[in-house]
Amino acid sequence: MATTTGLVQQLAVFSGPTACAWIGPSPTNTELLVVTSTGSATDVAFAGGLVDMLSSAMMHRREVVAFHGDSSSQITSLRIDPA
């Protein structure tokens, strides 16, 4: 399990349904991670929650810790720590 920690520098939500989040310390130093879901209603709700968190974190300048597979860019969980 890998983690990418940083600020959400850019966020794009598509009606694919897919969301792309560029996470890193600065706009030119980021890792591209994705949120997708075509599964159960629960899975879909989970993915929607991830996008909500990413968008809120981005626009309130909060750092996120995104969990994903070692060789995958799909976000499996997201944490925002106390300030």
Add this chain to the structure above:
Amino acid sequence: MATTSGLVQRLWWFSIGQAPLACVWVGASPSSAELFFLQIPTGASAADVAFKRAMLDVLVEAQMTGYRVEVGHRDDSAEVTSVTVPSFDICPVGMAIHDDFYAISGAGIPADAEIVFESASLVVTVVPDLVRPHLVLVDRLPAAVPTGRSSVRLEAAGWSSDAVPVEVSSGPATTVRTLYSGAPKTRPYAVAFVANPAIEAETGGGVSADPVLTDRAGFHDAVRYSLVNLLTQTEDLLRQNGIDRHIRLVSVFNATLPAQTANALAHEWPPNLMETRRDRLNPFLGRFNIQADYVSVLHASTTHTRATAWFTTDDATQAGTAFTYDGANRIHGHFPQVPGSSAIPISVDQTGLTALHEFGHAGSDFNNGQVVDLYVDGVVAAFPVNKKDRAQSTDPIPAQFANYNGTGYASDQNRDGIGYDPGATSYHPELVDPTRPNLMDNYWAAFDDPLRCRLDRLTKAWYSDRLRAKIFR
């Protein structure tokens, strides 16, 4: 496919029959906006519903915070197919709070950059305490910056960044503050600055509250001094080739922690030194989800004010980068088992290189290379990188000090102009700057400015490799 950029001027969420619909106006101003819509049709898949709802949430958040959006739509349609919140060319790190640290990251930031806050009624310029090409930092955001909605940008002669919407508040300051998040990967090389909660007495194990917890301004100032010392002095160990843009920086100030053993990160050492309790660092930082390679424990003792450091213990079970020293095989371990650490008083004399000197010790390793003090004669460490002994003080200093990775490094025959003490048996490697003392020696003896002292050539090469091995793990 077309894209329309602008601010979200107005949002209207309602229902037509069973089908929710959002109308959103996007443009530069309320009177100059284009109308788009997001519809959730009857029978839409759960995935489509969720992501359209997510797009709406992004639009709401953007409207609340003043962020610009890019709405994707077909050339002949006003139906929203994507919502993007684009990046700016700078990135404020964390919330803008009076008297708290405030950092902004970016790239190619000029050395004379200043931070400009602009609200409807006021423009306030703040001169940063630290400027690096990837980061500017203020140790305490001044109260002159008005609270409420502002935009923040960086400005320098002939240069200006994007303006980013921010919300400025009067407090409270944060407990854990990320100053810079570091390389976007698992476990970037990390430096933590910690306000020490409790001090363990010289003997007996008694613990008392560290006064630093009542002096937040002093703590912030010490962090500022430390970063300026580490990243901007003549010795460029931690910033050569811009490696500092990969280093994570965090600060911990928790005034609520009780004076108990687990929180006593500093221990008094006779007669007037302070050391870290290195075995308590990982458990302490773990409470805040922090893993550090180097921990600077900042305290406010008035009796034990001499700074000290403990070396790192590299994790021998994890990967490393091999090197040879005088023909012996050794390893630069990529990860720490126990982080390197230093105990520095917030009253530290800021005209000197204390912070960088102590990092010089702390960043080295107990088992595979200790960088030691050069103002002390004699060798006690198992493997010091930067000091050797002769059998007698009258023995000549060898021309070659050591061989590192196949390259020979000369000895310093003169001890940086200070001269070796009569009777001393130790000798050191050749200096980068032979006119000033070694950073690890008595830098106060510099003829002009202690801040201009450098390392020796061997230690610089060894340490550069060690830091690269860790930073790019």
